[in-house]
Amino acid sequence: MTTDPTPWLILFALYGLPLLHVALSPRGGRWSPPPGSRCPFGPRTGWLVMVLLLGPVGWLLFALRRPRRSS
Secondary structure: OOOOOHHHHHHHHHHHHHHHHHHOOOHHOOOOOOOOOOOOOOOHHHHEEEHHHHOHHHHHHHOOOOOOOOO
8 A cells, every 4th residue: 555645745845845944044043042132042943933833824924024224
């Protein structure tokens, strides 16, 4: 008995690829928290959690965010 790989491909496409993109993207931020922050996680960890929980919607939030302007 063989299983159909289509559900696994869909799951990988909707969760695996966005997680990989956030983990490897230079726009993801630092892994460590900013100096003086009380939060133990960095911005990239936060984005990974958002993508993990929200799936494609979290990835769209990451991909469509506007970069900060430098003063």
